[in-house]
Amino acid sequence: MKIEAVDFWYLRMPVVEDIGDGSQDALLVRVSGGGQEGWGECEAAPVTSIAAAYAPMSHEACKPVLDGVIGATLDDPDDILRLSRRQRRICMDHLQAPHTWSGIEIALWDLLGKARSAPVWSLLGHRKVFPKRAYASVLFGASPQDTLQNARQAVAAGFTAAKFGWGPFGTAGVEADRDHLLAAREGLGPEAMLLVDAGQIFDRDVEAAAERMAALEDVRAGWFEEPFGGECHKQYAALKARFPNVPIAGGEAAHSVEMAEHAMEFGRVDFIQIDTGRIGGIGPASAVAEMARQGGIQFVNHTFTSHLALSASLQPFAGYEAFDLCEYPANPKQLARDISASLQCDADGLISASEKPGLGVDVDLAKLKKYLQQVEISVNGKILYSTPPI
Amino acid sequence: MKIEAVDFWYLRMPVVEDIGDGSQDALLVRVSGGGQEGWGECEAAPVTSIAAAYAPMSHEACKPVLDGVIGATLDDPDDILRLSRRQRRICMDHLQAPHTWSGIEIALWDLLGKARSAPVWSLLGHRKVFPKRAYASVLFGASPQDTLQNARQAVAAGFTAAKFGWGPFGTAGVEADRDHLLAAREGLGPEAMLLVDAGQIFDRDVEAAAERMAALEDVRAGWFEEPFGGECHKQYAALKARFPNVPIAGGEAAHSVEMAEHAMEFGRVDFIQIDTGRIGGIGPASAVAEMARQGGIQFVNHTFTSHLALSASLQPFAGYEAFDLCEYPANPKQLARDISASLQCDADGLISASEKPGLGVDVDLAKLKKYLQQVEISVNGKILYSTPPI
Numbered sequence: 001m002k003i004e005a006v007d008f009w010y011l012r013m014p015v016v017e018d019i020g021d022g023s024q025d026a027l028l029v030r031v032s033g034g035g036q037e038g039w040g041e042c043e044a045a046p047v048t049s050i051a052a053a054y055a056p057m058s059h060e061a062c063k064p065v066l067d068g069v070i071g072a073t074l075d076d077p078d079d080i081l082r083l084s085r086r087q088r089r090i091c092m093d094h095l096q097a098p099h100t101w102s103g104i105e106i107a108l109w110d111l112l113g114k115a116r117s118a119p120v121w122s123l124l125g126h127r128k129v130f131p132k133r134a135y136a137s138v139l140f141g142a143s144p145q146d147t148l149q150n151a152r153q154a155v156a157a158g159f160t161a162a163k164f165g166w167g168p169f170g171t172a173g174v175e176a177d178r179d180h181l182l183a184a185r186e187g188l189g190p191e192a193m194l195l196v197d198a199g200q201i202f203d204r205d206v207e208a209a210a211e212r213m214a215a216l217e218d219v220r221a222g223w224f225e226e227p228f229g230g231e232c233h234k235q236y237a238a239l240k241a242r243f244p245n246v247p248i249a250g251g252e253a254a255h256s257v258e259m260a261e262h263a264m265e266f267g268r269v270d271f272i273q274i275d276t277g278r279i280g281g282i283g284p285a286s287a288v289a290e291m292a293r294q295g296g297i298q299f300v301n302h303t304f305t306s307h308l309a310l311s312a313s314l315q316p317f318a319g320y321e322a323f324d325l326c327e328y329p330a331n332p333k334q335l336a337r338d339i340s341a342s343l344q345c346d347a348d349g350l351i352s353a354s355e356k357p358g359l360g361v362d363v364d365l366a367k368l369k370k371y372l373q374q375v376e377i378s379v380n381g382k383i384l385y386s387t388p389p390i
Numbered sequence: 391m392k393i394e395a396v397d398f399w400y401l402r403m404p405v406v407e408d409i410g411d412g413s414q415d416a417l418l419v420r421v422s423g424g425g426q427e428g429w430g431e432c433e434a435a436p437v438t439s440i441a442a443a444y445a446p447m448s449h450e451a452c453k454p455v456l457d458g459v460i461g462a463t464l465d466d467p468d469d470i471l472r473l474s475r476r477q478r479r480i481c482m483d484h485l486q487a488p489h490t491w492s493g494i495e496i497a498l499w500d501l502l503g504k505a506r507s508a509p510v511w512s513l514l515g516h517r518k519v520f521p522k523r524a525y526a527s528v529l530f531g532a533s534p535q536d537t538l539q540n541a542r543q544a545v546a547a548g549f550t551a552a553k554f555g556w557g558p559f560g561t562a563g564v565e566a567d568r569d570h571l572l573a574a575r576e577g578l579g580p581e582a583m584l585l586v587d588a589g590q591i592f593d594r595d596v597e598a599a600a601e602r603m604a605a606l607e608d609v610r611a612g613w614f615e616e617p618f619g620g621e622c623h624k625q626y627a628a629l630k631a632r633f634p635n636v637p638i639a640g641g642e643a644a645h646s647v648e649m650a651e652h653a654m655e656f657g658r659v660d661f662i663q664i665d666t667g668r669i670g671g672i673g674p675a676s677a678v679a680e681m682a683r684q685g686g687i688q689f690v691n692h693t694f695t696s697h698l699a700l701s702a703s704l705q706p707f708a709g710y711e712a713f714d715l716c717e718y719p720a721n722p723k724q725l726a727r728d729i730s731a732s733l734q735c736d737a738d739g740l741i742s743a744s745e746k747p748g749l750g751v752d753v754d755l756a757k758l759k760k761y762l763q764q765v766e767i768s769v770n771g772k773i774l775y776s777t778p779p780i
Contacts, residue, residue, distance in 0.1 A: 010769075012446070016446070016447055016448070016449070017449075018447070018449075018450050019449065019450050020449060020450045020451060021449055021450075022448065022449050022452075022483075024448065024449055025446075025448050025449075043483065044448040044449070044452040044483040044484065045442070045445050045448055045452050045483070045484045045485070045486070046445070046448070047441050047444075047445035047446065047767065047769065047774070048438060048441045048442045048445045048484065048485075048486050050441075051437050051438045051440075051441035051442075051767070052435070052438045052441075052486070054437075055435050055436070055437035055438045056402070056406070056415075056437065056763075057406055057408070058406070058412070058414065058415050058434040058435055058436070059406070059407075059408075059409065059410060059411055059412050059414055059415075059434070060408050060409050060410045060411075060556070061410060061589070061590075062412075062434040062435050085593075088593070088619070089590075089593070092590055092619075092620070092643070093412075093433065093434040093435070093643070093668075094434065094435045094438065095435070095438075095485055095486045095488065095489045095645055095668075096435070096438050096442070096485045096486035098485065099485045166450070199451070200451075200479075200482055203475075203478070203479070229478070229482075229646075229648065230482070231646050231648035231649060231652070232648055233648070233652065234648075234651070234655075253482070253483070255485055256619075256621050258619065258621035258622055258623070258624075259621060261624070262621070262623065262652065262656070265624075266652070266656060278483075278485075373446075373769050373770060374768075374769065374770050374771065375767075375768070375769050376766070376767070376768045377437065377441070377765075377766070377767050378764075378765070378766045379400075379437065379763050379764065379765050380763060380764050381764065384437070
């Protein structure tokens, strides 16, 4: 088929709070061709990502992300890989491009899967899917008591693993952090897996992270995630060398295969967390999953938005039995719930990629009207982008 | 003083060609405060960078780049470093942000320098400036004969070093590349320094780059620049290990101190090329210059736009005697020439940072009216950005 159209919709909650909750807005992408539609989602900063899709060319290696997409052939996974290679070249100096491309690329896989009546994971070469243990991804509470409640809620909802992140962690002192960690462990009970996400709060400060490691060991943290900036591989490796018993997770900021590769090789993370909505989509994420397998590192998704994004992020590692954890946004905003039907966990708290064609997730635009943001970008009176009607 | 206003202007040549010439458009930034004005320039994709400045918040770590800038205090270099640290935190998931911030940060240094009647390099702690050998940065010609002419022009203009890049290099076979390299050497004569810029054309393909190394040795290339993608540190190191006699240059794509650090440490480049318009401005570039000194690596600017950008890119290494090369856009488009007066080389082809306050470069907006692009970005009818009148 030929790719006939690419459309973007910026959706937003009526109130966006200044908290580490990525489900408060969304940039949906629809790719149309051959009488079908494919859907994808870009992570964060919708207006900037839309601008990158349509911005006028600066030079040979700084073109709009959409350049050359409409009219291109899409019959085969190789067509997507070819378009991705081209995009990397023409947007070399267009920094936002990988985030914009991610949503388009995901939609291309969804479209191809629907055209072929095949789930995306099968197009990636996986023969079957393996269930993953869904961990509830929630924020630390404002107080340890709130964190305790959040933990109890996760257990009550059937999760056997939960991750606590952001909120006050790292900002109110070592003892305050210990109190939150103890509360989380208490709320989860002794059996559930407890994961901790520092949200890059220590940036480049290895000592500040090191001060939290005793408490993390005490609560038997399954991992300590993103203590440092996304590219601070040397700091990650330094912390690992000092505290070999606490697994380290990172990589969600990766906007290229290389950045993820470096987090594994130079940063020595134990878990590589990939967001398909940032790294350039499902193809690059799949390449990282295979690198992780070869390196004996655990691949896991990063997802803090909708179940469309969750389905996309499951595809690259759906067929790896050893990669048995999955980040599951447990308390997303209503917007994220309304984008698509949810992927349900089974009674054991396990989740699997859908067997349906494409991503196996339907998007009902009509339901999203109330969240729609009307965006217009023009240059010299010529409209480059205007939100398409729903 | 308080920062009172930040303004952006997108300027563009009437025709932007599909060539590797970064001087075809510009995003100028003016920061006003205390009755003075500071100027900066962001590298590439002006509409995307403007969008990043004003895009609505997605969450705690994905805010508009301008958040918290207007009204902030600017009395001291530490104020700029503090604003940069804050920007890094609030724009963690806003990929374009470092490019946008670069122009603002440069303008902050210019403003502070003017307020203090001191050149920026002195605010960075340098006691004096050392002259740099300006190398003419030009594109390969369409044919070897054109490349020969380009080389002769550079010599005739007084340059003792020249760099050839982009154009057909890497796309038409090993022999064609050799012909261009021989033509460049012939045109420059035996004495001048010949530098070669592959413009990332081989991306991840070490073998393809390796095939060019014999010709590069034959023409005594002073360096081979960016054979691979900006983050392909392992490929850089692999090529270096196989061909230790050809110096390798890279780093212009760095949008963080870490990325530059990795190019040096993991990529083993001999020359680290930093664009202050991408890495987050003059502060991060200065940090890289000091790392380079400690690592015995040569720091050099990357500049392919205006002399405002050139002046900004000179500041971080102005005071290092050992860093004695400077990229000099030899044939920029008229737009780039009109943005500011040129920094002139002396009779020996040497260039030095200005002794005047700030960046020492005046921008005459009135002269730029004909290049002005009228941009408007709105969400739900509310205008986030509209090009300010000149």
